[in-house]
Amino acid sequence: MKLLRKIILYAALVIIAAVTLVPLLWMVSASFMPAGHASTFPPRFIPDVVTFEHYVSLFTRLNLARYLFNSAFLSVTVTVIALVVNSMAGYAFAKFRFRGKDGLFKLLLSSMVIPAQVTMLPLFLMLNKMGFINSYMGVIIPGMASVFGIFLIRQFMQSIPDSFIEAARIDGAGDFEIYWKLILPLCKPILITLAIITFMGTWNDFLWPLIVMTDDTMYTLPVAVANLSLEHVQDTELMMAGSVITIAPVLILFAAVQKYYISGIMAGGVKE
Amino acid sequence: MRAKGHVRIAMIFLAPALIAIGVFFVVPVIAAFILSFTDFDIYSLGNWRYVRFVGVKNYTDLFGDPLFWKAIKNTMYFLIVGGPLSISVSLGAALLLQSKGVRLKGLFRTAYFAPVVTTLVAVAVVWRFVYHPRFGLLNYALSFVGIGQIDWLGDPAWAMPAIILMAVWKNFGYNMVIFIAGLQNIPDELYEAANIDGAGKWQQFRSVTLPMLAPTTLFITIITMIGYIQLFAEPYVMTQGGPLNSTLSIVLLMYQHGFRWWNMGYSAAVAFVLFAIILAASIVQSQVSKRVKAL
Numbered sequence: 001m002k003l004l005r006k007i008i009l010y011a012a013l014v015i016i017a018a019v020t021l022v023p024l025l026w027m028v029s030a031s032f033m034p035a036g037h038a039s040t041f042p043p044r045f046i047p048d049v050v051t052f053e054h055y056v057s058l059f060t061r062l063n064l065a066r067y068l069f070n071s072a073f074l075s076v077t078v079t080v081i082a083l084v085v086n087s088m089a090g091y092a093f094a095k096f097r098f099r100g101k102d103g104l105f106k107l108l109l110s111s112m113v114i115p116a117q118v119t120m121l122p123l124f125l126m127l128n129k130m131g132f133i134n135s136y137m138g139v140i141i142p143g144m145a146s147v148f149g150i151f152l153i154r155q156f157m158q159s160i161p162d163s164f165i166e167a168a169r170i171d172g173a174g175d176f177e178i179y180w181k182l183i184l185p186l187c188k189p190i191l192i193t194l195a196i197i198t199f200m201g202t203w204n205d206f207l208w209p210l211i212v213m214t215d216d217t218m219y220t221l222p223v224a225v226a227n228l229s230l231e232h233v234q235d236t237e238l239m240m241a242g243s244v245i246t247i248a249p250v251l252i253l254f255a256a257v258q259k260y261y262i263s264g265i266m267a268g269g270v271k272e
Numbered sequence: 273m274r275a276k277g278h279v280r281i282a283m284i285f286l287a288p289a290l291i292a293i294g295v296f297f298v299v300p301v302i303a304a305f306i307l308s309f310t311d312f313d314i315y316s317l318g319n320w321r322y323v324r325f326v327g328v329k330n331y332t333d334l335f336g337d338p339l340f341w342k343a344i345k346n347t348m349y350f351l352i353v354g355g356p357l358s359i360s361v362s363l364g365a366a367l368l369l370q371s372k373g374v375r376l377k378g379l380f381r382t383a384y385f386a387p388v389v390t391t392l393v394a395v396a397v398v399w400r401f402v403y404h405p406r407f408g409l410l411n412y413a414l415s416f417v418g419i420g421q422i423d424w425l426g427d428p429a430w431a432m433p434a435i436i437l438m439a440v441w442k443n444f445g446y447n448m449v450i451f452i453a454g455l456q457n458i459p460d461e462l463y464e465a466a467n468i469d470g471a472g473k474w475q476q477f478r479s480v481t482l483p484m485l486a487p488t489t490l491f492i493t494i495i496t497m498i499g500y501i502q503l504f505a506e507p508y509v510m511t512q513g514g515p516l517n518s519t520l521s522i523v524l525l526m527y528q529h530g531f532r533w534w535n536m537g538y539s540a541a542v543a544f545v546l547f548a549i550i551l552a553a554s555i556v557q558s559q560v561s562k563r564v565k566a567l
Binding site: 006009012013016017019020021022023024026027030038039040041042043084085086088089091092093096097098099108111113114115117118119120121122123124125126128141142144145147150175179200203204206207211221222223225226229230236239240242243246247250251253254255258261262265266 | 278279281282283285286288289290292293296297298299300301303304307317365368369371373374380381382383384385386387389390391392393394395397398399400401402404406407408409412441445446449450452453498501502504505508509512523526527530531536539540543544546547550551554
């Protein structure tokens with residue numbers, strides 16, 4: 001009876017794992033198959049012959065290195081800027097007292113029900129006037145500050161005792177020194193969490209880069225892959241190689257730092 | 273002890289974030305509202321002097337547009353079928369992982385979570401081939417249980433279910449992790465007490481687990497709803513809204529009007545309808561949560 005229960009339990013666990021992983025594994029496998037080999041019945045799961053031709057043509061013929069650079073550069077830049085901007089604001093909300101603070105914070109939180117899509121049309125027109133359409137600035141500007149980031153950091157900073165700050169002040173440290181040399185190092189775990197969330201969010205974002213990057217030299221990977229997939233409908237193996245290159249960096253990053261990422265989601269989820 | 277200078281320094285710390293949010297979020301929201309009452313189109317894009325106020329014309333046009341209602345219906349289909357399905361799968365997976373005596377828990381959790389971090393566009397490309405009527409993995413798997421070929425993305429009746437299935441695959445891991453956190457917060461004593469009272473497994477689930485998870489479930493319901501209502505990349509990559517507009521979503525409609533045909537006034541009206549739906553649903557859910565707490 002107990003054994004049966006265990007068998008059923010593990011069978012269920014393994015089946016779910018298979019369903020989540022098989023599409024990803026098949027993507028990797030198909031990306032190494034010669035053209036046409038993915039389109040057979042029954043489907044091939046392992047390539048008969050391993051070829052790198054699709055990766056080669058993505059980088060030589062289809063400009064993928066450029067998209068990879070665009071994605072990496074934008075994700076890193078947005079992450080760095082967002083960390084500084086959000087942690088500064090989070091610090092002000094957590095450790096300073098001024099009139100209207102709680103009201104302002106509540107106002108910011110309630111703005112989270114407004115979907116980003118609402119801002120996209122005027123933002124496009126504004127950035128167009130500023131000459132930022134089809135430039136890195138077009139993606140960086142809307143990513144600089146996020147209410148969610150401010151919230152996450154504020155919650156964490158509130159747990160830092162005021163006495164630490166007072167002590168540093170008595171030792172003669174200025175406000176910016178305290179923020180930079182005392183507060184930020186103490187906030188390392190939450191900063192790492194926010195960095196991962198921001199990096200992945202920017203890397204995976206699709207709709208806004210699709211709108212703002214109108215020239216194909218400025219595409220990010222998701223935009224480039226979407227475009228390729230609509231133009232090269234028949235080239236299954238090539239598309240899989242493009243998908244692998246898009247997904248691999250975030251998946252590797254996740255594997256390396258999953259503890260921080262998952263704890264961040266849990267922290268956001270169990271707040272009362 | 274620290275008064276005047278204190279406030280000024282707080283303002284300096286706040287300024288970058290508040291300016292960025294003010295200029296690039298608040299102003300666009302207001303501008304979008306105004307835009308939705310104009311006939312802003314491709315000519316206005318060249319010269320803003322061509323813009324005219326047209327009152328509520330965009331909204332009345334919208335409500336008279338069968339395509340708009342189609343998009344609403346499709347998005348609601350995705351939300352009402354996909355949302356609960358995704359949440360149930362998340363809860364089921366969380367309960368499985370948290371059951372007693374599971375080894376390699378971390379490994380399974382990582383596997384279940386992997387699709388969450390993947391790039392939506394790239395996995396949508398992969399799933400397009402998973403759904404291939406002749407060579408796809410899904411029809412191959414179904415052939416073992418005697419189900420014949422289904423043209424998942426080519427049949428208007430199956431295209432939305434296919435998109436729902438992929439969306440559940442992609443994001444059940446996210447809510448699963450939040451459910452696990454919720455489950456870990458339930459004190460063991462409650463189960464022990466239920467055990468002493470002679471409650472079976474199913475009764476324990478109904479009278480301990482579910483009520484204790486209520487706040488978590490509510491939170492998950494809200495974030496899932498807000499996410500699902502913004503359906504865009506899946507139909508964009510997999511079906512382009514077809515076949516026969518059966519997967520046209522609200523955001524896809526907004527994108528097409530705004531950025532493909534440059535009917536920006538009309539598109540802004542679509543965006544505000546989206547906002548209104550999210551706002552209304554959030555209010556309803558927060559009311560429900562107040563009731564639940566009061567009980």
